[in-house]
Amino acid sequence: MTRTAITLPSFRESAEPAIEVAQRAEAAGLDAVFAFDHLFRSSPTGQRPAIEGFTMLGAIAAETRSIALGPLVARATLRPAPTLAHLFDTVNRVSNGRLIAAIGAGDHESRAENETFGLDFGSMSDRVMALEAAVDAAMGRGYPVWVGGTSAPVRVIAAQSDGWNRWGGAPSHFAAQATEIRRLAAGGCTLSWGGLVVLGENEAAARRKQERLDPPPDAIVGGPEQVAERWREYIAAGAEWIIAGPVDSADLENPAIIGERIAPLLA
Numbered sequence: 001m002t003r004t005a006i007t008l009p010s011f012r013e014s015a016e017p018a019i020e021v022a023q024r025a026e027a028a029g030l031d032a033v034f035a036f037d038h039l040f041r042s043s044p045t046g047q048r049p050a051i052e053g054f055t056m057l058g059a060i061a062a063e064t065r066s067i068a069l070g071p072l073v074a075r076a077t078l079r080p081a082p083t084l085a086h087l088f089d090t091v092n093r094v095s096n097g098r099l100i101a102a103i104g105a106g107d108h109e110s111r112a113e114n115e116t117f118g119l120d121f122g123s124m125s126d127r128v129m130a131l132e133a134a135v136d137a138a139m140g141r142g143y144p145v146w147v148g149g150t151s152a153p154v155r156v157i158a159a160q161s162d163g164w165n166r167w168g169g170a171p172s173h174f175a176a177q178a179t180e181i182r183r184l185a186a187g188g189c190t191l192s193w194g195g196l197v198v199l200g201e202n203e204a205a206a207r208r209k210q211e212r213l214d215p216p217p218d219a220i221v222g223g224p225e226q227v228a229e230r231w232r233e234y235i236a237a238g239a240e241w242i243i244a245g246p247v248d249s250a251d252l253e254n255p256a257i258i259g260e261r262i263a264p265l266l267a
Contacts, residue, residue: 002266003241004258005032007072007194008056009249011040011048015056017250022060024252026067028259032100033060034072034194034243039113054087061095069095072165072194072243073104073148076134077114077127085137092143101138102165104148105131128153135161146190150177159184165192165243168218175237182238193234194243195220197227199257215247224257228265235266242266 006025008018022033035053053071060069069091074084084103092099105127106114114121122130131147135157138145146163147154150173158164159181166174178191196219200206203223210221220230231242246254 003031005243007245010036025255028255032068070100073102076130081133081137099143102146163190171233171237178238192241193239224261
C-alpha cells in the first residue's frame, strides 16, 4: 500500500500553521508530515523567514499522537554528525518513536543560505563526506534513516540506509534511479518521491489556484483524479511513499484532499 505524506508550511514567522496542517493531516489519515531544514527562503520580494525545523518537529510531536514526522531533509553540513544524531534521538523520544530521519547534502538554495551567513558550503566531495558521516551516526538508533538526493554518490549512500527520497523529476528519472538503488541495497531500501502540487476539490478549482499562485512549471496541478493519475506514474516506477509539497502549504484543505480523496485512488 502506498503511503502518503505532506510537507509543512515552514517559511513564515509562526509555527501555528504547521501545527494545524499536521493535525489535519493526522485526522485525514496521512502517514507522515515533513518539515524543511532551511535558514530562510529566497523569493522575488526578498528573504522569507523560516521556522527552525527541529524545534517545529518537537512542537508537532506534542500536538499529534500517531502520525510520523521528520525533516525533509536535515542538512548534513549545518551540524556536526553527533549533534544531528542527538537531535534525531530527541525528536524520536518526544514523539514516542514516530521519527523518520531524512538527511541530505544540500542544494542550490542551501548554498545561498550558507553564503549569506558566512558558512562554508563546501565542495560536492565535502558535502558527500558530511552526509556519509551523518548517516553513519544516525543509523541503528531505533528509527528509519532516509537519504535525499539524486547525485550518484548520494544514491550510493542512500542504498546503504533505510530509505531514499527524490524530489521532483519525471517518473522515468525516478524509475531509473530507484532500480539502481534497489540493486545496490543489500537489506532493502524504502523508496519515496516528493514534489510540488496545487490541489483543488476539482480540476477547475485547482486551475483557479494555479492562476493565483503562479507555481513553478514542474508543479502537478489538478483535482483528486488528475493528481492521483500523475502520482500513480511514480508508484508504477517504484515509489512506496508519495510526499506532497503544496505550493499553498498552509491551506488546511490540502490534507483532507490528499487523505480522503486522493489516497483511495492510489490503491
